[in-house]
Amino acid sequence: MRLTLNIWRQANADVQGAMHRYELDGVSEDMSFLEMLDVLNEQLNAKGEEPIAFDSDCREGICGMCGLMINGMAHGPEVTTTCQLHMRSFNDGDEITIEPWRAEAFPVVKDLCVDRGALDRMIQSGGYISANTGSAPEANSVPAARDKAMRAFNVATCIGCGACVAACPNGSASLFVGAKITHLGELPQGQPERDSRVVGMVAQHDHEGFGGCTNIGECTAACPKEIPMDVISQLNKDLRTALKNGH
Amino acid sequence: MASSDKDLSGLHPTNEPSVQKSDDAHGYYVPGDKIVDPVAPTGPIKDRWTQRKFDNRLVNPANRRKLSVIIVGTGLAGGAAAATLGEAGYQVKSFCYQDSPRRAHSIAAQGGINAAKNYKEDGDSIGRLFYDTVKGGDYRSRESNVYRLAEVSANIIDQCVAQGVPFARDYAGLLDNRSFGGVQVSRTFYARGQTGQQLLIGAYQAMERQVAAGTVEQFTRHEMLELIVADGKARGIVARDLVTGEIETHLADAVVLASGGYGNVFFLSTNAMGSNVTATWRAHRKGAYMANPCYTQIHPTCIPVSGDHQSKLTLMSESLRNDGRIWVPKKKEDCDKDPREIPEEDRDYYLERIYPSFGNLVPRDIASRQAKNMCDEGRGVGPKVGDFRRGVYLDFSDAIARLGEDGIREKYDNLFDMYERITGENPYEVPMRIYPAVHYVMGGLWVDYHLQSNIPGLFVAGEANFSDHGANRLGASALMQGLADGYFVLPNTIRDYLADAPFDKLDESHPAVAEARADVEGRVQKLVSINGTRSADSYHKELGNIMWEYCGMERTEEGLRKAIDMIRELKADFWSNLKVLGTADSLNQSLEKAGRVADFIELGELMCIDALNRRESCGGHFRAESQTEDGEALRHDDEFAYVAAWEWGGENGQPVLHKEDLIYTAIEMKQRSYK
Numbered sequence: 001m002r003l004t005l006n007i008w009r010q011a012n013a014d015v016q017g018a019m020h021r022y023e024l025d026g027v028s029e030d031m032s033f034l035e036m037l038d039v040l041n042e043q044l045n046a047k048g049e050e051p052i053a054f055d056s057d058c059r060e061g062i063c064g065m066c067g068l069m070i071n072g073m074a075h076g077p078e079v080t081t082t083c084q085l086h087m088r089s090f091n092d093g094d095e096i097t098i099e100p101w102r103a104e105a106f107p108v109v110k111d112l113c114v115d116r117g118a119l120d121r122m123i124q125s126g127g128y129i130s131a132n133t134g135s136a137p138e139a140n141s142v143p144a145a146r147d148k149a150m151r152a153f154n155v156a157t158c159i160g161c162g163a164c165v166a167a168c169p170n171g172s173a174s175l176f177v178g179a180k181i182t183h184l185g186e187l188p189q190g191q192p193e194r195d196s197r198v199v200g201m202v203a204q205h206d207h208e209g210f211g212g213c214t215n216i217g218e219c220t221a222a223c224p225k226e227i228p229m230d231v232i233s234q235l236n237k238d239l240r241t242a243l244k245n246g247h
Numbered sequence: 248m249a250s251s252d253k254d255l256s257g258l259h260p261t262n263e264p265s266v267q268k269s270d271d272a273h274g275y276y277v278p279g280d281k282i283v284d285p286v287a288p289t290g291p292i293k294d295r296w297t298q299r300k301f302d303n304r305l306v307n308p309a310n311r312r313k314l315s316v317i318i319v320g321t322g323l324a325g326g327a328a329a330a331t332l333g334e335a336g337y338q339v340k341s342f343c344y345q346d347s348p349r350r351a352h353s354i355a356a357q358g359g360i361n362a363a364k365n366y367k368e369d370g371d372s373i374g375r376l377f378y379d380t381v382k383g384g385d386y387r388s389r390e391s392n393v394y395r396l397a398e399v400s401a402n403i404i405d406q407c408v409a410q411g412v413p414f415a416r417d418y419a420g421l422l423d424n425r426s427f428g429g430v431q432v433s434r435t436f437y438a439r440g441q442t443g444q445q446l447l448i449g450a451y452q453a454m455e456r457q458v459a460a461g462t463v464e465q466f467t468r469h470e471m472l473e474l475i476v477a478d479g480k481a482r483g484i485v486a487r488d489l490v491t492g493e494i495e496t497h498l499a500d501a502v503v504l505a506s507g508g509y510g511n512v513f514f515l516s517t518n519a520m521g522s523n524v525t526a527t528w529r530a531h532r533k534g535a536y537m538a539n540p541c542y543t544q545i546h547p548t549c550i551p552v553s554g555d556h557q558s559k560l561t562l563m564s565e566s567l568r569n570d571g572r573i574w575v576p577k578k579k580e581d582c583d584k585d586p587r588e589i590p591e592e593d594r595d596y597y598l599e600r601i602y603p604s605f606g607n608l609v610p611r612d613i614a615s616r617q618a619k620n621m622c623d624e625g626r627g628v629g630p631k632v633g634d635f636r637r638g639v640y641l642d643f644s645d646a647i648a649r650l651g652e653d654g655i656r657e658k659y660d661n662l663f664d665m666y667e668r669i670t671g672e673n674p675y676e677v678p679m680r681i682y683p684a685v686h687y688v689m690g691g692l693w694v695d696y697h698l699q700s701n702i703p704g705l706f707v708a709g710e711a712n713f714s715d716h717g718a719n720r721l722g723a724s725a726l727m728q729g730l731a732d733g734y735f736v737l738p739n740t741i742r743d744y745l746a747d748a749p750f751d752k753l754d755e756s757h758p759a760v761a762e763a764r765a766d767v768e769g770r771v772q773k774l775v776s777i778n779g780t781r782s783a784d785s786y787h788k789e790l791g792n793i794m795w796e797y798c799g800m801e802r803t804e805e806g807l808r809k810a811i812d813m814i815r816e817l818k819a820d821f822w823s824n825l826k827v828l829g830t831a832d833s834l835n836q837s838l839e840k841a842g843r844v845a846d847f848i849e850l851g852e853l854m855c856i857d858a859l860n861r862r863e864s865c866g867g868h869f870r871a872e873s874q875t876e877d878g879e880a881l882r883h884d885d886e887f888a889y890v891a892a893w894e895w896g897g898e899n900g901q902p903v904l905h906k907e908d909l910i911y912t913a914i915e916m917k918q919r920s921y922k
Contacts, residue, residue, distance in 0.1 A: 028553075029671070030553040030556075030671070031556045032669075034558065042782060045782045045826060045828060057350050058352060062441070063349075063355065064350060084665075084669070110833070113834065115346070117346075120347050120348070120458075123451070123452060123455045124456070124459040125459065128410070128411075128452035128453060128455060129410050131406070133330065133735070136408065136409035138405060139364070139405045139407075140366065142408075146420055149414075149416045152411075152413040153438055156413050187411050
């Protein structure tokens, strides 16, 4: 198939970027979206034009490194990561707009690459259970109720791609924070730090410049791992409890 | 390396050192001195690690704050080591090329992690896990290391649960297990099909906690491009900030490489796009031995290549072989037909035919090789890539008839969805197509029992080292080894080295530091200024084709010689005709790729030389010249029961082969059979 691509180019964080138009022919429907960009980049290289920078690593939907706004949708039209989106979701003659994640807290590094260091810093602010190596008790000494463990797992599948932030009109990372709060809060091992965790992560969230949640729901619709909105309710509930407890 | 005067009393070797009679690689290498592990433990195997932890010297907490360690890589081994050394109070600097430590490719592991917990009371034990792993490795691993791995496996599960890793649980809330290939007990802990992700997130969070505590400093989007060896010791790295292009020098008291495997030398593999050999190859060029580089694991159940645009391959869990039947058409002319229209009598269920007792469940290496054989005969299926169709059917129609579509959906739903997303075909209706793909490398930098390379102060952990899996790795063992090294082994061995502190003062004016930095700057400038006509990717693809064809599932003397010539030509062309656009002082992904491909090319040549020298078939290494009458792998313990540790021979020199004999005292060597 033949495509027209409108792609954001920006040399670095300090300069203004702009959309550029490219024509690409001979795209196979079996290509992944990123393989389509690989083909474009090979052609640009051959023509003497610098290839387009974009992030990807595992290309099997689990590392969370890739992420593009495709026609205004985070990761494109399917519920999956950009690397698992295939060209059979598009038609011959389509015009496709490709942009980086847009959010106050995710500055553009170059072209389609952004800096998501804010997500790491939120984890540093409490998104863990303190258990020094060697200090752990026998694993089966603390049973964990199966339904709670399953809920913990379901939200722990978050890949930290940032699609929720990019999709949110407020640029909020509430789904990301809620997923971590819920993952660790559903397990018995996560209880001692439950209050300090939510307070610490929310404070960092606001400090980074992420917006507040107004229950729009774009985050969960864009999430490639289908993290449900109820983690944000959980986040609010845990925060309320922590504040009541004097944090 | 000097031989040690270790005490062998109390050990009764079950085998003699091997004596190599064949010399296929004559003219390609220089024979070197034999080596031994200078810190190999002695005494009864079950006491060795406990005794060693006691014997290793301590560093008191006040002194730890003055000592620094660089860790390259943030996967299970590197992330766990950074967290643990940070908790102990050392100053840790952690490097990764991705934008966050959580992206490391350990995250993609699906199946599970082995541990000798014996929660099922089904006869499992440390000894059993040890035995299975040595046998699975086809008797080419070091027994003391493997025993230690089995021993600490149970601690790993405790540690991960304490961190909040959401393993699968039963209705009583206790941990669940499943069984995995090659063993008869149920010892695999899992988190649905995302075990690697959950374990890595656990290690990542532990590491981020130390970042907050100030013991770990994290350098993302940084790539190590050189090892600094000053006065005989590893003392730092030269890294490039991938965003600004700045070349940076980082000094420390010790360096840990936990940079993963080099499967991407084949271009197409199940590795991440950025997975590379540069960190370990740079260390190799600085003197670190590369051990058994030819040992590659090729996984039989991956989604086949769909065209020349293919950038990577995706694994489908091995568990599918429990219910799927593998076949190809008997007649070549049926290969482009709809498989549902090919009658039963025209199908060749070749694994069931050749291996009646194991059938579709033969080990990975055998299933892979037979799939290649069928396709080489012209009976492959799916789209043609080049001259051949590269795929075989994995057919669930019998299982669907037996269990119903819902029964299959319950077991394999996410895998079937993933298959459909990638291929556009519904595997409930049409048989899946699968083909083998490079998945893991057992080879890596040579290390002693302390995970220290032959360069003092340089430690190597996880897939980047060579020691625990021999010539073949069992399923659910990679996660176990990465975390064992990072959480429990390395922190207990590196302290014995660091106890020698204080080390000599070192600053950027030291000639070794200045030289390493100048080398990197020169090399980066060279890569951007060749100004030829071909992209780094095009060289990478060509190298991958050579490696896959001649150093892949089946290797021959003739093919390997040809491959070495081709790689040498490719290398010359690369350095004269490469085209890298953009500048060196900004984010430049073409430049990053070019540097990695340059190192892959040199590694590829060494892999072929190693494969050429090893005229036997063992584990993932199959030499056509060494097979039984009915085409099965034939090991030669009398000649090759050794680790091949290669020393860099200089820019235009030949590599030097050092052999380390593999002497077994706790286990007897046997030949595998699956008929």
